[in-house]
Amino acid sequence: MPTSVKQLFQAVGKDILGQVKWGQKINCTVPGVYVVAITPTAEKMVCCDEAPVSKKMVEDWINRVPKLSLDDGSPKTEELMQRLKAFWLPDETVLYIGKAGTSLRTRVDQYYRTRLGDPKPHRGGHWIKTLDSLYELNVYWTTSGEEKACNIEERFLEMFVKNVSQDSRRKLHDPQHPFPFANLEFPRGTRKKHGLRNQVKDR
Numbered sequence: 221m222p223t224s225v226k227q228l229f230q231a232v233g234k235d236i237l238g239q240v241k242w243g244q245k246i247n248c249t250v251p252g253v254y255v256v257a258i259t260p261t262a263e264k265m266v267c268c269d270e271a272p273v274s275k276k277m278v279e280d281w282i283n284r285v286p287k288l289s290l291d292d293g294s295p296k297t298e299e300l301m302q303r304l305k306a307f308w309l310p311d312e313t314v315l316y317i318g319k320a321g322t323s324l325r326t327r328v329d330q331y332y333r334t335r336l337g338d339p340k341p342h343r344g345g346h347w348i349k350t351l352d353s354l355y356e357l358n359v360y361w362t363t364s365g366e367e368k369a370c371n372i373e374e375r376f377l378e379m380f381v382k383n384v385s386q387d388s389r390r391k392l393h394d395p396q397h398p399f400p401f402a403n404l405e406f407p408r409g410t411r412k413k414h415g416l417r418n419q420v421k422d423r
Contacts, residue, residue, distance in 0.1 A: 222311045223383045225255055225262040225360050232375040234362040236262055242357040243332055249323040252363040253372045256316040256348060256402070260358055264313075271308035271401065273301045274352035277336060281350065284337040287418035303415065304350055306393035308401055311385055315357065316345040316402035319373040324361055339420040346419070348402040377406045 229236050234253070240246055242256070259266035279297050282288055290300055320327035330342035336349040348354065364372050377399065384398040392398055394413040397406070405411045 221383055222265060222267075222309075222385060222388075223314065223380055224265050225257050225259060225314060228255065228314060228376060228379055229262070229360070229362060231379045232372060234372065236360050237362050239358055239360050242355050242359060244359075246325045246328050246359065246361055248361065248363065249325050250363050251320055251322055251369045252324045252361055253317065253319050253369055253376060254324060254328055254359055254361040255314055255376070256318075256345070256357055256359050257313045258315065258353070258357060259313045262360060265311075266313050267311055268308075268353075269310045271305040271351065272353045273304050273350050275301065277350045277352070278304070281336050284335075285418065285421050287422070288337075289417045291415040292417070300416075303393065304347060307347075307412065307414065309384060309388045309392070309398065311388055312380075312400070314380060314400050316348055316400050317373060317376045317380065318345055319364075319369040321369050324363070328359060328361070337420055339422075343420055344404075345402040347404070374407065377403065381406070 238246060238248065258268060275297060278300050282295060282297060282300065288295065290303060318331065331345065334340065334342045336346055380400055381398055389395045389398045397412045399406050399412060
């Protein structure tokens with residue numbers, strides 16, 4: 221059964237301590253976990269039948285990263301758009317789960333300002349920046365307290381994956397790894413089989 225933001229936090233015993241729109245600063249400077257979702261309300265399941273992938277953003281990505289490849293070949297815009305859409309979960313509202321080992325405000329700000337195709341300061345979850353609905357998304361967060369943020373992030377991801385519907389899982393390009401759309405790896409070392417290589421510019 222798909223997971224609402226509230227259910228996700230509750231399942232791992234964490235309260236939602238704040239919510240901002242994409243691009244707005246988080247007023248918290250301690251470690252924690254954050255969730256990027258379509259819904260503007262934690263209790264409500266707001267979803268999208270098809271990934272709203274932006275043709276312009278994908279074109280810019282291909283142009284900025286000349287070594288970017290798809291299935292060992294140079295991708296055309298439409299091909300790359302279709303591959304990204306093949307990892308969309310139409311009945312889920314959560315698109316990315318991330319952690320901040322130090323300051324939530326700093327880490328999420330790094331996420332906002334890392335341009336698609338750049339290797340730093342926060343390359344993780346960069347698929348989310350291919351969406352034309354980016355600034356309509358919401359960021360929910362909680363602090364990690366005495367526990368390590370990476371451990372809480374792992375529990376969030378475990379709960380999400382466990383609850384992905386069989387129908388949505390079956391339709392994925394890689395049904396064995398039904399992570400949130402912009403999470404490419406879970407656990408560490410286990411990656412989605414997306415066929416993309418050299419996704420960021422050389423350092």
